[in-house]
Amino acid sequence: MSMDSIEAGVSHVCGVNSVVELVCKGNNSTGQLNIPLNKGLSFASGLALGDGFNCGIRRSNGTIVCWGSMNESIEEIKFESIVVGLNFTCGLTTMNLSIVCWGPRMIKRSSAKIKHAMGFKISHSNKQKKVKPFYGPENDDGDGDGTNGSLTLISPPDDACYASWLIQHPSALNAFDSITKEAKWKKVVVFLDYDGTLSPIVDDPDKAFMSAEMRMAVREVAKYFPTSIVSGRSREKVKEFVQLSNVYYAGSHGLDILAPPRADKKVNEGAFQPAKLYLPAIQEISIELEDTIRDIQGARLEDNKFCISVHYRQVQPKDREILKERVKSLVENRPEFRLTEGKMVLEVRPSIEWNKGDALNYLLETLGFNNAKDVLPLYIGDDRTDEDAFKVIAGRREGFPIIVSSIPRDTIAWYSLRDPSDVLAFLLRLAKWKKSETSIFK
Numbered sequence: 001m002s003m004d005s006i007e008a009g010v011s012h013v014c015g016v017n018s019v020v021e022l023v024c025k026g027n028n029s030t031g032q033l034n035i036p037l038n039k040g041l042s043f044a045s046g047l048a049l050g051d052g053f054n055c056g057i058r059r060s061n062g063t064i065v066c067w068g069s070m071n072e073s074i075e076e077i078k079f080e081s082i083v084v085g086l087n088f089t090c091g092l093t094t095m096n097l098s099i100v101c102w103g104p105r106m107i108k109r110s111s112a113k114i115k116h117a118m119g120f121k122i123s124h125s126n127k128q129k130k131v132k133p134f135y136g137p138e139n140d141d142g143d144g145d146g147t148n149g150s151l152t153l154i155s156p157p158d159d160a161c162y163a164s165w166l167i168q169h170p171s172a173l174n175a176f177d178s179i180t181k182e183a184k185w186k187k188v189v190v191f192l193d194y195d196g197t198l199s200p201i202v203d204d205p206d207k208a209f210m211s212a213e214m215r216m217a218v219r220e221v222a223k224y225f226p227t228s229i230v231s232g233r234s235r236e237k238v239k240e241f242v243q244l245s246n247v248y249y250a251g252s253h254g255l256d257i258l259a260p261p262r263a264d265k266k267v268n269e270g271a272f273q274p275a276k277l278y279l280p281a282i283q284e285i286s287i288e289l290e291d292t293i294r295d296i297q298g299a300r301l302e303d304n305k306f307c308i309s310v311h312y313r314q315v316q317p318k319d320r321e322i323l324k325e326r327v328k329s330l331v332e333n334r335p336e337f338r339l340t341e342g343k344m345v346l347e348v349r350p351s352i353e354w355n356k357g358d359a360l361n362y363l364l365e366t367l368g369f370n371n372a373k374d375v376l377p378l379y380i381g382d383d384r385t386d387e388d389a390f391k392v393i394a395g396r397r398e399g400f401p402i403i404v405s406s407i408p409r410d411t412i413a414w415y416s417l418r419d420p421s422d423v424l425a426f427l428l429r430l431a432k433w434k435k436s437e438t439s440i441f442k
């Protein structure tokens with residue numbers, strides 16, 4: 001067979017033959033030789049081979065298709081070129097020549113190495129965003145103004161920013177098939193945050209109601225998977241909002257958990273409350289906080305039993321720093337407390353080492369899943385305190401940490417959903433998928 005081009009992976013090769021057909025030979029342990037003919041794949045350029053997977057740019061529309069061990073396809077964005085590493089892929093976007101990388105378990109690489117691998121020479125001036133193409137005569141004048149063949153990596157507009165975020169944190173809806181493929185023979189255990197995840201963020205914390213559709217979706221999911229609600233609210237309050245009896249509740253950021261009785265215990269031991277001894281001190285600090293914020297219009301306290309939330313969403317912007325300073329200095333003088341921050345809220349909580357990640361582990365253990373090899377925790381949350389749970393899943397290297405955000409954020413979640421309506425769609429799809437799987441085996 002005569003070949004026009006050839007690329008080599010770790011243990012396989014692919015290339016385009018003289019009749020413009022893509023052919024792959026070598027190790028096929030992860031399906032890297034199984035060219036996805038049904039995905040509109042036909043390459044003019046842009047074929048890159050990794051360890052057990054390949055990605056190519058579609059000739060028809062510039063989007064990317066990958067197959068083998070990493071099979072995320074990028075449908076939303078057009079690319080000029082791609083490179084792959086052992087388990088990640090980076091592409092140069094057509095829209096603004098920005099570089100985006102993806103792969104749920106992407107190893108962090110130096111962006112300079114990636115740019116170099118893609119054919120760019122890095123300008124060593126202080127203007128960090130300017131790069132020069134590697135081709136043509138060397139003319140590194142450092143100003144990157146678009147003359148002399150240099151290119152400027154412009155700041156992407158909002159849409160491009162979001163698209164770039166989506167590549168690094170694929171939408172769990174778009175990645176649904178690969179999520180269920182991974183989950184097919186395993187036990188998925190679902191964890192859901194409340195505010196900003198199951199209910200939209202609203203000004204009045206007492207009015208953060210969950211829709212009837214969302215309640216129905218959570219009920220459906222809980223029919224097929226063990227499901228827990230993990231919230232910063234008090235357990236009683238979040239249960240009042242959710243109103244479901246087929247889910248477990250962890251309130252106060254996991255400091256108050258009502259889990260099923262452990263398999264090895266005959267009687268239900270009641271709620272797990274590792275900060276119980278702090279209750280008198282929490283009442284004290286609550287009174288002090290009330291005094292501290294009394295004169296700040298719009299500020300309000302919320303008693304979440306094992307933590308106190310100080311809300312400033314309705315405080316005038318000019319007064320917010322004053323409020324924060326006052327609360328911070330009060331907490332600094334009380335070593336038995338620590339402060340965390342959420343969405344326009346300061347959360348005063350006991351300084352014990354216990355967070356939503358510990359709650360996730362505790363629930364897995366009481367559900368009898370902690371040592372099981374085939375368990376995949378799926379956690380959906382929108383706030384900074386949810387990062388502790390994402391971290392636990394990332395540490396297990398298996399499961400689905402999903403952040404709810406409509407803007408790019410610093411997170412260790414692997415997947416994203418835009419807002420609670422995306423969460424609703426995802427939960428409905430998850431329940432439907434499991435229902436159809438279950439009926440096949442009946």
Ligand SMILES: O=P(O)(O)OC[C@H]1O[C@H](O[C@H]2O[C@H](CO)[C@@H](O)[C@H](O)[C@H]2O)[C@H](O)[C@@H](O)[C@@H]1O
Nearest residue numbers: 194195201202203205208231232309313343345
């Ligand atoms: O862990 P979560 O369930 O997400 O709880 C975190 C905080 O959520 C609530 O506050 C947030 O939602 C409110 C209602 O939409 C909004 O007004 C507030 O600005 C948000 O921070 C809850 O009221 C807090 O007590 C929780 O700490």
